[in-house]
Amino acid sequence: MTAAQVRLTIDGMPVAVPAGTLLVDAAKQAGSNVPVFCYHPKLDPVGMCRMCLVEIGRPQRDRATGEWVRDPNGQPVLSFSGKLETACTTPVEDGWVVRSASELAIEGRRQIVEYLLTSHPLDCPVCDKGGECPLQNLTMAHGPGKSRFLFDDKIRLDKHLPLGELIFLDRERCIQCGRCVRFQEEVVDDAVIGFFERGRKLEIVTFSEPGFDSIFSGNTTDICPVGALTTADFRFGARPWEMNAAASICPHCAVGCNLMVNSRREAKSGGNLVVKRVMPRQNERVNEIWICDKGRFGYAFGSSPERLTRPMVRRDGTLVKTTWDEALAAVAAGMRGAGKDLLGIAGGRASNEDLFNFRALLDRLDGLLVLDEPMPGGEWTGLGPGSDLGRLGPADAVVVAACDLHAEAPIWWLRLKQAAERGTTVITLNLRPTRLDKHAAYCLQHGLGESGDTVLALQHPGRAPAGSRLQAAADALAAAENVIVFYGREGLSAVECQALAAGWGRWLVKTSRSGKTNNGLVAVWPRSNTQGAWDLGLRPAADGLLQALDGKRFAYLMACDPVGDDPKLAEAFRQLEFVVVQELFLTPTAGLADVVLPAQAFLERDGTLTSGERRVQRFYPGVPALGDARPDWQAVASVGEALGVPLESRSAAAIMLAIQAAIPDYAEVSYQALAQSTEQWPPVGGADMYFGGTAYKNHQGLGAQLPRQLLAEHLPAEPPTSLLRQPRPAGLTLVPVARLYDQGITLRPSTLLKDRLATAGIELNPQDAEQLGLAHGAVLGLVWAGGTQEIPVQLSADVPPGLALVPRSSGLKLDEPMAAPLARAEVR
Amino acid sequence: MAELLLLRHRERPELGELDGYQAQGGFDGLRKAVTTMTPAEVIDLVKASGLRGRGGAGFPTGVKWSFLSPGVFPRYVVANADESEPGTFKDRELMERNPYQFLEGVAICAYAAQANLAYVYCRGEFWDLAYRLEENLQAMRRAGLLGERMFGSAYNLDIRLHLGAGAYICGEETALLESLEGKLGQPRLRPPFPAAVGLYGKPTVVNNVETLANLPLILTRGADWYRGFGTEKSPGTKIFSLSGHVARPGNYELPLGTTFRELIFTHGGGTPSGMAVKAIMPAGASSSILPGTDAVLDTPMDYESLAAVGSALGSASVIVMDASVNLTWVLRKTNEFFKHESCGKCTPCREGTYWMLHVSERIQSGGADGEVKLLRSVAAGMQGKCLCALGEFATMPVVTGIDRFPDDFQSNGRGGR
Amino acid sequence: MLIEKYPQEIERILANYPPDQRRSAVMPLLYLAQREEGYVTRAAMEEVAALVGLEATQVGSLVGFYTLYRDEPSGTYHIQVCTDLPCALQGAEAFAEDLCRNLGIRLGETTPDGAVTVEAVMCLAGCDRAPLFQLQAPDGIHYHENQTVESALELIKHLRREGGRG
Numbered sequence A: 001m002t003a004a005q006v007r008l009t010i011d012g013m014p015v016a017v018p019a020g021t022l023l024v025d026a027a028k029q030a031g032s033n034v035p036v037f038c039y040h041p042k043l044d045p046v047g048m049c050r051m052c053l054v055e056i057g058r059p060q061r062d063r064a065t066g067e068w069v070r071d072p073n074g075q076p077v078l079s080f081s082g083k084l085e086t087a088c089t090t091p092v093e094d095g096w097v098v099r100s101a102s103e104l105a106i107e108g109r110r111q112i113v114e115y116l117l118t119s120h121p122l123d124c125p126v127c128d129k130g131g132e133c134p135l136q137n138l139t140m141a142h143g144p145g146k147s148r149f150l151f152d153d154k155i156r157l158d159k160h161l162p163l164g165e166l167i168f169l170d171r172e173r174c175i176q177c178g179r180c181v182r183f184q185e186e187v188v189d190d191a192v193i194g195f196f197e198r199g200r201k202l203e204i205v206t207f208s209e210p211g212f213d214s215i216f217s218g219n220t221t222d223i224c225p226v227g228a229l230t231t232a233d234f235r236f237g238a239r240p241w242e243m244n245a246a247a248s249i250c251p252h253c254a255v256g257c258n259l260m261v262n263s264r265r266e267a268k269s270g271g272n273l274v275v276k277r278v279m280p281r282q283n284e285r286v287n288e289i290w291i292c293d294k295g296r297f298g299y300a301f302g303s304s305p306e307r308l309t310r311p312m313v314r315r316d317g318t319l320v321k322t323t324w325d326e327a328l329a330a331v332a333a334g335m336r337g338a339g340k341d342l343l344g345i346a347g348g349r350a351s352n353e354d355l356f357n358f359r360a361l362l363d364r365l366d367g368l369l370v371l372d373e374p375m376p377g378g379e380w381t382g383l384g385p386g387s388d389l390g391r392l393g394p395a396d397a398v399v400v401a402a403c404d405l406h407a408e409a410p411i412w413w414l415r416l417k418q419a420a421e422r423g424t425t426v427i428t429l430n431l432r433p434t435r436l437d438k439h440a441a442y443c444l445q446h447g448l449g450e451s452g453d454t455v456l457a458l459q460h461p462g463r464a465p466a467g468s469r470l471q472a473a474a475d476a477l478a479a480a481e482n483v484i485v486f487y488g489r490e491g492l493s494a495v496e497c498q499a500l501a502a503g504w505g506r507w508l509v510k511t512s513r514s515g516k517t518n519n520g521l522v523a524v525w526p527r528s529n530t531q532g533a534w535d536l537g538l539r540p541a542a543d544g545l546l547q548a549l550d551g552k553r554f555a556y557l558m559a560c561d562p563v564g565d566d567p568k569l570a571e572a573f574r575q576l577e578f579v580v581v582q583e584l585f586l587t588p589t590a591g592l593a594d595v596v597l598p599a600q601a602f603l604e605r606d607g608t609l610t611s612g613e614r615r616v617q618r619f620y621p622g623v624p625a626l627g628d629a630r631p632d633w634q635a636v637a638s639v640g641e642a643l644g645v646p647l648e649s650r651s652a653a654a655i656m657l658a659i660q661a662a663i664p665d666y667a668e669v670s671y672q673a674l675a676q677s678t679e680q681w682p683p684v685g686g687a688d689m690y691f692g693g694t695a696y697k698n699h700q701g702l703g704a705q706l707p708r709q710l711l712a713e714h715l716p717a718e719p720p721t722s723l724l725r726q727p728r729p730a731g732l733t734l735v736p737v738a739r740l741y742d743q744g745i746t747l748r749p750s751t752l753l754k755d756r757l758a759t760a761g762i763e764l765n766p767q768d769a770e771q772l773g774l775a776h777g778a779v780l781g782l783v784w785a786g787g788t789q790e791i792p793v794q795l796s797a798d799v800p801p802g803l804a805l806v807p808r809s810s811g812l813k814l815d816e817p818m819a820a821p822l823a824r825a826e827v828r
Numbered sequence B: 001m002a003e004l005l006l007l008r009h010r011e012r013p014e015l016g017e018l019d020g021y022q023a024q025g026g027f028d029g030l031r032k033a034v035t036t037m038t039p040a041e042v043i044d045l046v047k048a049s050g051l052r053g054r055g056g057a058g059f060p061t062g063v064k065w066s067f068l069s070p071g072v073f074p075r076y077v078v079a080n081a082d083e084s085e086p087g088t089f090k091d092r093e094l095m096e097r098n099p100y101q102f103l104e105g106v107a108i109c110a111y112a113a114q115a116n117l118a119y120v121y122c123r124g125e126f127w128d129l130a131y132r133l134e135e136n137l138q139a140m141r142r143a144g145l146l147g148e149r150m151f152g153s154a155y156n157l158d159i160r161l162h163l164g165a166g167a168y169i170c171g172e173e174t175a176l177l178e179s180l181e182g183k184l185g186q187p188r189l190r191p192p193f194p195a196a197v198g199l200y201g202k203p204t205v206v207n208n209v210e211t212l213a214n215l216p217l218i219l220t221r222g223a224d225w226y227r228g229f230g231t232e233k234s235p236g237t238k239i240f241s242l243s244g245h246v247a248r249p250g251n252y253e254l255p256l257g258t259t260f261r262e263l264i265f266t267h268g269g270g271t272p273s274g275m276a277v278k279a280i281m282p283a284g285a286s287s288s289i290l291p292g293t294d295a296v297l298d299t300p301m302d303y304e305s306l307a308a309v310g311s312a313l314g315s316a317s318v319i320v321m322d323a324s325v326n327l328t329w330v331l332r333k334t335n336e337f338f339k340h341e342s343c344g345k346c347t348p349c350r351e352g353t354y355w356m357l358h359v360s361e362r363i364q365s366g367g368a369d370g371e372v373k374l375l376r377s378v379a380a381g382m383q384g385k386c387l388c389a390l391g392e393f394a395t396m397p398v399v400t401g402i403d404r405f406p407d408d409f410q411s412n413g414r415g416g417r
Numbered sequence C: 001m002l003i004e005k006y007p008q009e010i011e012r013i014l015a016n017y018p019p020d021q022r023r024s025a026v027m028p029l030l031y032l033a034q035r036e037e038g039y040v041t042r043a044a045m046e047e048v049a050a051l052v053g054l055e056a057t058q059v060g061s062l063v064g065f066y067t068l069y070r071d072e073p074s075g076t077y078h079i080q081v082c083t084d085l086p087c088a089l090q091g092a093e094a095f096a097e098d099l100c101r102n103l104g105i106r107l108g109e110t111t112p113d114g115a116v117t118v119e120a121v122m123c124l125a126g127c128d129r130a131p132l133f134q135l136q137a138p139d140g141i142h143y144h145e146n147q148t149v150e151s152a153l154e155l156i157k158h159l160r161r162e163g164g165r166g
């Protein structure tokens, strides 16, 4: 259904836009820049700043007939009211003639600029926004040139107020447009900043603990039209015009947000480029113009002094720095004859090019290749062609099972929240409440081991008790035009998760949805390129890593740290004859290796990542590599050469050609295709900064989404229902859960985030805690890895009774729920 | 004095008690409406009476009710008891001393609007008054004048009280609704008007206390009777809050169309100093200021006549100033008020009121020569650009004060009050 | 916690609004919180926020917007004299100054014993009975009209001695 078109003339240009379009947007489409401060195309209009004043001529209507009155030439007779109106709040109508540059409009805006500047400090020369400041630019274009306001009448206000650790506020520069407050409230549902006082005293405040407690806070600095909100990392860091910009893709989760990495040459880094900030790059299919704070502030690992810069080899029991030649010679010697007894382990952090070369090497040597992530289902994931979460509508439904999107894939949470606001039926299935529930039509909380039953009832209307919520959800799902299913692994055993993914796959096939636009299955992978790894043929070890290591003599690891995740594996690695680890940091696994090869960070190299929606996207080098680090694909090729296996070693682009040839789904995915982009709405960046904000326009490519059409034969047969019902462990059960700010090695170096990182701790329901005699802050002793581990206890009524939530990467490695091995409970 | 329709309690203090009010025919209007009329008939009757809103804008009350989005429920009625315009104190007297007539009016309005829940939004300062109103409502509930199946009909109604907390802007109807919803009292964009999208997004009638207090008598005595008071286009009586330099300040209920002269001299006893009336603000601080000329003093106070002399009736809060007053001081006072009360949502009002205060302070204490021109220009620059009427109000005394009292703004005339 | 101390009153406040519109109860709840401590504490902001399903910031924002809420401790009694235009024409400004002089403070200040703060406020809708002030006492707001400095000082003496609503 397309809305009726409305035709009007704006500054002499005829335009046709859908009914309901706001005049300000219509003007933009007609090429007229009506200046705005408070209006933002992603926010509801409020008409506060009054900058967008225009004159509107409306066709006169005959009172009797309702028809337009026409002059002798047949032209509609217009009536101008002589009053200015706000273009940002006015939906257009047929026949209007709009003047944004009439004398009245120009004078009106000049007056508004003068008012705005009465309270502004005009400290542009020292302002971080200088150079990309809408206020500065619009003042030049529309202002009076000179203010009649006396300088010493200006109010003096706080200029360096930290709203939290991440965002600073300059109260003098704020023009009270409310974009930040409205973004937090409307867009991301974290109303943790607000206005205080009123009139000229209005100021932005936060009363949250910690300050400005939102995982999307950085976006407010992009849409703030002045230099009032700045990020802690960029403040006084550089001037916008001095910086280089390199397109990139966020390495932190499976969403694949498009980024721009800004860098500058600095003397203190020997004249090298240094990353100054990470900005969102527009991709309306993926992240629109937003990114989460993990993506924005989580880049410090690239320049961490802990990074590996040179290869290392083990001499007399200790790892010492060396050259690539020597390291490779050591590999050649240590791994001579490696074959079936070689285990290759790769992580989903690596790019497609890295993984392809890695796989080629393992294949040629006939070694065993495993993916270091136990979550199943990647061969069934993917959406129909042209799918776009931004286009889900009231007839569609989304199922979100066994995950906490707000923590695991924040932008997906946001996109689904927005879909729900457009009327999409969101159904959540989990052991515990999560942030998405608030926007879900149905929250189907189930018990441990009961996910299978719940899913079956959801997929087969009539199975759940009549009149139950589950039944209503099943009906809604059956009636939905399009259905996308997101699944994770929270609270599920490997068997259950596999059954869940396959079960939804079968259902999508059976209901003839698979392969259609806006239908399909998405895995909420823990890493940015896990989907790419699956696409390139990597699979988790069927019975766990320990099993896979059994009988092996050699191991080669890339972009993963199994020992860090699970110290119990250390012994198995020690038993091997020769271990090569290719990494960013000297991880616990690398610490056990015989040779350690330094890998480049994503900021330093190019490549492609495949997002959870199976969108393949390119990232580009932003800063020079640290020391002797090599991109993983190149390091793998070097190892290959040392072992007598020639691999593509010229460029990432060349490897992509090989991928295109070898992997049918990737046949069309050339670097050129990935670099294509089209005009997107709303316009951002550059001359449109005043309109959409400082997010970067995307000239570097929107990527390519690989469609998936599942067929029944791709999927295992439906297992007997009995298999789905998992026995519930007795007593308190530990359940691993994800936290956005985890203790992973790519996040810990971001010192700005240190106070927000999840700490080791167990979350308990207050009832359970009472039974165990535990209070908030007490410690719980667990028998763990051959000793006793003491974990601080936090109480939360959101935790279902009987469960103990354990944040991932906080010390207790846990893939799936298990009975808590209680030592004794003691109160500190 | 003419017949009192609203300040009847002055003659019959017993109206303040439920029994006393009922003994005087109280709640007959509501009973009649609920038991014998359809909501549409009530609306037609009120339209026919020509009653216009007493909150300031003077919009025909019945017409406003007829704009309620058809078929959309629930609906709400909100009585605007925020009374904060400087110089206005009529709603307070009505609610304090003739509360049941007001509350009956609320109920009639609610019936006409087919609302089952009405709120009285009282300014927070009216704390003690609100406490008594709460008791009045309890008494009505006990007497079956609120609640389920009123007068044996199928109609249910409850009236509840909500206290503001100090903000003039909350008298503006959309800011009031925001405030009632637990938000900052900042005005909404209009359209949509409350009749379409009001409280909780539902069709809502917002009426002033005095407007509502007129309804019981219109119901019992009819539109023609009501039109017997006032003028053709401004029927009825109006409570004029008279303050400032008058011997007998207070509320005076007079037919619309009564002259300033009658109000100020006959009823108010003229200026205590015996000096001439220099300036009149007929609508509180939000007035276009009128000079105390004979032509003005003989102007009938109704909506049309005041517009004709370059002012507006507004809430009819007549502030009288004698010849001792200097307009530079008056403007500083009004600017202080509007700067304090600007909600800050829109740029011209937030910055303009602040700027005007600075300039008018300088003018009052002497100030450089260009300042008067600047002040007028800052005010004129705000006009036609603000989001709600508050910003517009702020400019009116400034522009008219400077234009109509030029002598006070000559450099030698400035200073003092 | 307010909810432990005033469960019924809070219940009554919430019941004043449609069940799906709890947010409307935020202003009366803030009065309750202010009555308790003399001002709205951070803890109270959080509790009120939780009661009506808001963020503490949204509640704090209201405390800042509306003049009858305070976010800092101050005098027990606030004498708020209307000095707006109509009252000023009747000598309210001089009244406020005289009163302050007698108390040994300036307008806006609190007496050394912390008992009384005198402030100027905008129109209180009592312009025919100037000078007048509203007394913000712990239990609520009460008008005192047609005042003289003597009557005001008498009231203050009484408040200091007896406490209560005055």
Ligand SMILES: Cc1cc2nc3c(=O)[nH]c(=O)nc-3n(C[C@H](O)[C@H](O)[C@H](O)COP(=O)(O)O)c2cc1C
Residues within 6 Å of the ligand: B052, B053, B054, B055, B056, B057, B058, B059, B061, B080, B081, B082, B083, B084, B085, B168, B169, B170, B171, B172, B173, B174, B206, B207, B208, B209, B211, B212, B388, B389, B390
């Ligand atoms: C700044 C401002 C303040 C207002 N204050 C009040 C007020 O205190 N009481 C009131 O009844 N109307 C006030 N109004 C008018 C209301 O917006 C609204 O028009 C009125 O309540 C409608 O009722 P009526 O039609 O019965 O007059 C104010 C308007 C503005 C713009």
Ligand code: SF4
Residues within 6 Å of the ligand: B169, B186, B187, B341, B342, B343, B344, B345, B346, B347, B349, B350, B386, B387, B388, B389, B390, B391, B392
């Ligand atoms: S004119 Fe603007 S700032 Fe002033 S009160 Fe209205 S909306 Fe608020």
Ligand code: FES
Residues within 6 Å of the ligand: A035, A036, A037, A038, A039, A046, A047, A048, A049, A050, A051, A052, A053, A086, A087, A088, A089
């Ligand atoms: S009022 Fe239209 S952009 Fe601010």
